[in-house]
Amino acid sequence: MKVLVFTPDLCDGCRICEETCSQTWFKEVNAAKAAIHISELEDQPGRFVANVCNQCGECIDICPTMAIKRDKRGIVRIDKKLCVGCLSCVGFCPILAMRVHADYTVPVKCVACGQCAKKCPTGALSVQDLADAEWTETEKRMKVVA
Amino acid sequence: MASIEAIRAAHKVLAEFEYTPAKVERGYANQTLYVNVSDNTIVSKPVDKKMKHTFIGGRGFGLWLLWNAVHDDTHWDDPENEVILSSGPIGGTTAYPGAGKSIAVSLSPLTHTVVDSNVGGHFGPLLKFAGWDASEVQGIAEQEVSVFVDGNKGLVQIIAAPHEADDSYLLPQQVLELFADAPEEKAGISSVSAGPGSEHTLIGCLNVSFYDVRRKFPRLKQAGRGGIGSVLRQKKVKALVVKYVGVKADSNAPADWEELTRVGSKMQREIHDRDPIMNDMRGGGTTMLTSIMNEFDLLPVHNFRYGSHPEAERLYKDQFKPYFSLNIPNGCWYGCTLACASCVERFQPRTGPYKGQWVNVDGPEYETIAGIGSNCGIFDAHAVLEANFYCDTYGIDTISFGTALAFAMECYEEGILNQERTGGLELRFGNAEAMLELLHQMARGEVFGTVVGQGIRRMKQHLMQKYGADPQFLQDIGMECKGLEYSEYVTKESIAQQGGYGLANKGPQHDEAWLIFMDAVRNQIPTFEDKAEALHYFPMFRTWFSLNGLCKLPWNDVEPADNRTAYEPRVAARVPEHVENYIRLFTAVTGRQDVTKPEDLILMSEAVYNFQRLFNLKMGFGTREHDAVPYRSMGPVTQEEYESRADRYDSQLEEIGFNPGGKSTAEKMAALRAHREQRYESLIDAVYKRRGWTPEGIPTLETVKRLGIDYPDVVALIEKHTA
Numbered sequence: 001m002k003v004l005v006f007t008p009d010l011c012d013g014c015r016i017c018e019e020t021c022s023q024t025w026f027k028e029v030n031a032a033k034a035a036i037h038i039s040e041l042e043d044q045p046g047r048f049v050a051n052v053c054n055q056c057g058e059c060i061d062i063c064p065t066m067a068i069k070r071d072k073r074g075i076v077r078i079d080k081k082l083c084v085g086c087l088s089c090v091g092f093c094p095i096l097a098m099r100v101h102a103d104y105t106v107p108v109k110c111v112a113c114g115q116c117a118k119k120c121p122t123g124a125l126s127v128q129d130l131a132d133a134e135w136t137e138t139e140k141r142m143k144v145v146a
Numbered sequence: 147m148a149s150i151e152a153i154r155a156a157h158k159v160l161a162e163f164e165y166t167p168a169k170v171e172r173g174y175a176n177q178t179l180y181v182n183v184s185d186n187t188i189v190s191k192p193v194d195k196k197m198k199h200t201f202i203g204g205r206g207f208g209l210w211l212l213w214n215a216v217h218d219d220t221h222w223d224d225p226e227n228e229v230i231l232s233s234g235p236i237g238g239t240t241a242y243p244g245a246g247k248s249i250a251v252s253l254s255p256l257t258h259t260v261v262d263s264n265v266g267g268h269f270g271p272l273l274k275f276a277g278w279d280a281s282e283v284q285g286i287a288e289q290e291v292s293v294f295v296d297g298n299k300g301l302v303q304i305i306a307a308p309h310e311a312d313d314s315y316l317l318p319q320q321v322l323e324l325f326a327d328a329p330e331e332k333a334g335i336s337s338v339s340a341g342p343g344s345e346h347t348l349i350g351c352l353n354v355s356f357y358d359v360r361r362k363f364p365r366l367k368q369a370g371r372g373g374i375g376s377v378l379r380q381k382k383v384k385a386l387v388v389k390y391v392g393v394k395a396d397s398n399a400p401a402d403w404e405e406l407t408r409v410g411s412k413m414q415r416e417i418h419d420r421d422p423i424m425n426d427m428r429g430g431g432t433t434m435l436t437s438i439m440n441e442f443d444l445l446p447v448h449n450f451r452y453g454s455h456p457e458a459e460r461l462y463k464d465q466f467k468p469y470f471s472l473n474i475p476n477g478c479w480y481g482c483t484l485a486c487a488s489c490v491e492r493f494q495p496r497t498g499p500y501k502g503q504w505v506n507v508d509g510p511e512y513e514t515i516a517g518i519g520s521n522c523g524i525f526d527a528h529a530v531l532e533a534n535f536y537c538d539t540y541g542i543d544t545i546s547f548g549t550a551l552a553f554a555m556e557c558y559e560e561g562i563l564n565q566e567r568t569g570g571l572e573l574r575f576g577n578a579e580a581m582l583e584l585l586h587q588m589a590r591g592e593v594f595g596t597v598v599g600q601g602i603r604r605m606k607q608h609l610m611q612k613y614g615a616d617p618q619f620l621q622d623i624g625m626e627c628k629g630l631e632y633s634e635y636v637t638k639e640s641i642a643q644q645g646g647y648g649l650a651n652k653g654p655q656h657d658e659a660w661l662i663f664m665d666a667v668r669n670q671i672p673t674f675e676d677k678a679e680a681l682h683y684f685p686m687f688r689t690w691f692s693l694n695g696l697c698k699l700p701w702n703d704v705e706p707a708d709n710r711t712a713y714e715p716r717v718a719a720r721v722p723e724h725v726e727n728y729i730r731l732f733t734a735v736t737g738r739q740d741v742t743k744p745e746d747l748i749l750m751s752e753a754v755y756n757f758q759r760l761f762n763l764k765m766g767f768g769t770r771e772h773d774a775v776p777y778r779s780m781g782p783v784t785q786e787e788y789e790s791r792a793d794r795y796d797s798q799l800e801e802i803g804f805n806p807g808g809k810s811t812a813e814k815m816a817a818l819r820a821h822r823e824q825r826y827e828s829l830i831d832a833v834y835k836r837r838g839w840t841p842e843g844i845p846t847l848e849t850v851k852r853l854g855i856d857y858p859d860v861v862a863l864i865e866k867h868t869a
Contacts, residue, residue, distance in 0.1 A: 092418045096415075137473045
């Protein structure tokens with residue numbers, strides 16, 4: 001499955017990734033709308049961490065309308081037509097990488113589009129092909145039905 | 147069973163009403179739907195600002211509409227009576243857990259006055275999005291009908307529905323096939339239905355459906371209390387159906403989405419973090435309560451004689467959990483991650499019309515386990531599940547069923563009933579086979595099932611008149627108040643909860659107040675004034691949920707991590723941060739800026755609560771004598787009960803200056819009873835005073851003026867009774 005992978009040793013905290021993400025998806029530079037958030041470690045100045053979806057898929061089993069599915073590349077996506085904006089996925093994301101912004105009713109998450117990785121000047125971000133996640137309960141049911 | 151094609155072919159539209167669906171604004175559609183199935187009229191009624199400010203929505207709207215529809219001599223089975231469903235302004239909100247409740251209101255066949263019963267499922271929210279804040283069904287149809295509201299097309303129909311199944315297992319499935327034009331539309335359909343048990347008893351429930359997109363069948367939640375299902379079937383209504391395809395985050399059109407996202411996502415995270423270490427509702431709903439109640443001597447056993455039993459662990463959560471399919475959504479409305487609606491996907495009944503078939507069951511919840519299980523001495527999880535399935539299928543309230551059956555069983559054990567009088571049923575405590583047979587009799591309208599199905603109040607009359615049973619004994623052990631059967635908690639050691647049940651507007655249901663821990667276990671409200679304050683605050687606060695379309699569970703079945711450390715215990719019991727959430731939620735949805743503090747919520751409820759008390763008065767009840775409770779709820783009725791907890795009772799007698807030494811059990815019981823009955827009267831005095839009522843329990847003119855419900859007919863009613 002495709003996942004945006006962050007290498008902390010290479011990050012210099014320029015936050016171009018946040019700008020790129022919001023520009024790509026919302027046509028504006030606004031870090032609050034970005035699917036990736038960079039923050040500096042309080043106890044280690046100059047060291048940065050990224051908070052971004054790792055495509056684990058736990059949100060698939062939380063969504064009451066089955067608006068969240070994994071696509072063929074393994075990327076977890078929200079179907080805007082089915083989303084009812086209940087924010088269950090926002091509250092239940094194990095790493096708090098599902099976000100909500102007041103301008104939108106559908107949550108914002110990373111879909112490993114790779115635009116930020118292309119723009120990252122230090123190579124701290126890359127889209128990699130990792131081992132597939134285990135099937136969620138929802139996927140097991142749907143595959144059995146199919 | 148008729149095919150869908152045959153069912154559809156038999157449909158005949160008896161009346162049709164086209165409308166332009168109102169766009170919801172800040173939680174309101176601003177109109178209600180009136181349907182009369184006697185003369186097939188369908189009318190839209192406006193909702194004005196005064197109605198919204200005084201009655202808010204949900205139960206408040208139901209009470210107001212019914213007040214204007216019935217007279218003081220209207221009987222539950224008169225055409226004038228109505229079945230009303232309404233959600234409330236917050237109802238239909240997806241971004242906060244527990245915001246999809248509907249509240250049913252009607253004149254009850256059990257209490258003969260107004261009753262409200264709250265229920266999950268998708269009906270109320272979809273009804274609002276279809277353009278209606280409430281639906282009001284009046285009249286009695288000449289033939290079996292369904293009422294269909296299509297919120298996408300703007301169409302209401304009364305449809306002759308002769309061939310639909312009459313049970314609530316098949317009917318909701320048929321409704322989906324009949325009204326969904328494509329499979330993906332099923333999620334936009336919800337039905338309200340009862341069943342054959344509702345027809346033959348007075349303890350009928352409403353089943354409200356929601357479509358489960360993963361399990362691919364309709365799930366059911368129940369408006370159980372007060373026999374509203376019996377009213378629906380008496381009207382010859384098979385189903386109320388609403389269709390609205392296209393629910394979105396903003397379908398409820400909140401005034402401030404940004405604030406909703408803040409308070410909603412905070413609450414979602416709290417449930418994620420706290421539920422697993424608190425009640426684990428997500429891991430089995432309310433089934434965890436059985437062990438807690440048994441441990442604290444609060445679990446009803448053998449018709450509330452006792453509060454615990456050595457075999458109770460056979461009804462603990464671990465006995466039910468293997469039946470449940472978990473780890474996928476179990477909320478009864480979008481966004482409820484507390485997810486208490488446990489589902490058994492594959493269950494095989496051993497009796498009845500579905501014997502041997504694989505069926506699905508919603509539940510059981512604690513009340514069902516305690517009522518049909520321990521209270522009837524049936525420590526058998528499979529039997530409880532089977533009874534749960536058939537109660538829902540037949541449209542029977544599991545609580546009234548369990549409590550009424552427990553009463554009948556005690557009468558059997560005491561020799562008041564025998565096999566001859568029960569038509570052959572050996573109704574001993576623990577006889578699961580007899581319990582299930584009685585349930586099937588209710589559906590078939592046969593013999594003793596219909597006797598128990600009249601409820602305890604009428605059963606007492608039956609036993610006195612027909613068999614000369616001792617009226618005092620029946621009064622003492624018959625766990626009903628106002629004609630409604632008790633829900634499933636032993637209140638003997640909590641005087642506050644005796645009042646919580648006895649003073650409840652609709653009858654003894656715990657949704658008004660649950661004060662047992664606060665009162666009897668933790669001793670946080672020692673004086674009568676403390677108890678009266680609790681019996682003011684909590685019933686008012688909980689009423690507020692039913693005005694808004696909210697569930698109570700996310701209020702205090704999960705708490706912020708610092709709740710118990712940040713506040714002293716009595717304040718912590720109110721869960722202040724969640725109260726603050728509700729103020730924010732209400733403001734974010736309605737845009738009202740005048741609701742800023744907890745007292746503002748209480749004031750909203752007070753108006754409706756007092757109005758309901760006065761509705762009882764209008765119908766010939768609502769005074770002190772109707773708040774009397776059976777002695778079984780206060781203390782030991784039989785010697786066995788006293789002696790089973792003799793140390794506890796003896797020491798209590800010593801505390802009040804009565805030396806139990808050398809006294810017979812009968813003497814000690816009499817002294818304890820006199821003391822406890824006196825305490826209950828003192829409690830009532832204190833509560834009436836706190837609520838602004840006369841010593842007879844009637845809201846004063848000052849109270850109704852303060853609350854803005856001093857309508858001319860309300861004032862006339864009070865003057866008539868207090869002159």
